Amino acid sequence: MKVRIDPEICQGQGRCFSIAPGIFDFDDLGNGVVIGDGTLTSDSIEQARLAQLNCPEHAIFIEE
């Protein structure tokens, strides 16, 4: 499983990197970015899903 942020949709609401700082970071404009290649482990998948459920812009995608 991999997580990604669509930079066209992300508006820098800032929820993902607050909820799951191990998975998401922010760039110089404050937009969310995925750390590394976004591969999720069985430990991190819950956190990624929680971030996804809190993104007001629906900019986070979790894919097989």
Place this chain on the structure above:
Amino acid sequence: MTDNPLVQDFATDWDHSDPQWVADPYPIWDDLRQRCPVAHTDRYGGGWFPSTHAGVAAIAKDTKNFTSRNVVIGNGRPTELDLPAPIGVAPPITSDPPFHALARKLILPAFAPRPINALEPMIRELCSSLLDGLSGEDIVNAGTKYAQYIPPGVIRGMLGFPEGDIEYFLELVHIIMEGVDHPEEERIIEFEPVEKYFVAQMEDHIDNPRDDLTSYLLKAELDGQKLAMEHVFGTMVLILVAGIDTTWSAIGAAIWHLAQNPDDLARLVAEPDLMPVAIEEFLRFYAPVTMARLVKHDMEYQGCPMKQDDWILLGFPAANRDPVAFKDADTFIIDRAENRHVAFGLGIHRCAGSNLARLEMRVALEEFIKRYPRFELADPPAVTWAPGQIRGPRNLPIRILR
């Protein structure tokens, strides 16, 4: 408060300054959501109010059919003076694409998490010293003596204006807040002392650049050109207008809630790690900000016959209470795990100061409950709420329980 006649039916005659709306808008919005999801009014020259999450979201993200040239509803339809498209009077909040992206990129780095998080010690010291000033009193006014002072104090620090000038700075902030919707010719005269002081501060920053927002704006470039002093001044005024009664309202509303919900207060005192999650629920439940748009052209939209230059009032706080978008939408759940609230707006105009607002809320509440782990409303009917597009408690007497 306006002299408008009292509203009988908010579906056909809504008014965000009506006393019923100001005192408690939530039942009105619940009713509209079921009966008339895009309400109409002939007041203010004519406008529409979407009350569902879907309706608000669609318009907030639709910059083809709606413009941000004026985001504060005036007394009538906008005039030529109100419509300096595409830049607007206060970029980027009044800008449309494509200029919007340029103006926004200019200020976003200053409000990104890294520089904002660095302000935490300064904000904590400010909150702590405000509370020191109230010590020993049994009843403290958390609105007029605490929440109100936090955002201007923080912005003074960010701008790098002298600490010793705080009293004068607060006077100037008052002039700006009072005068922002006055006619332009009045505003220019009223703003003279503001401009004089801000220009003197900018000149000092040009001579002695330092690591603060003023120096950042003076250094910033748009299309390879440094910004004109007027542009920097305009941006500073925007930051003050957008950053003060908004955050003050959010802090006040959270204290108002905790004063009436001792279980929530006790949980926050006992579980400090819960604060960030609680802040998001305060933001959802008591979102202070509604923003306006203007209809770009005649069209039928969401089933409504909209006319060019009709106002749209984007009910972000109403969207946050929509049961279609939130489970138990009308219940405050301090540890709500799934919370896609839209208190900071949606789309390209997402509040640029959201990281700062959250930090101020967190520190202000942490310091308040550390000092006063138990408190209640001293006089519930005495609490007053600000009318208009920013909603929050103003007079907020709190009895400290020892």
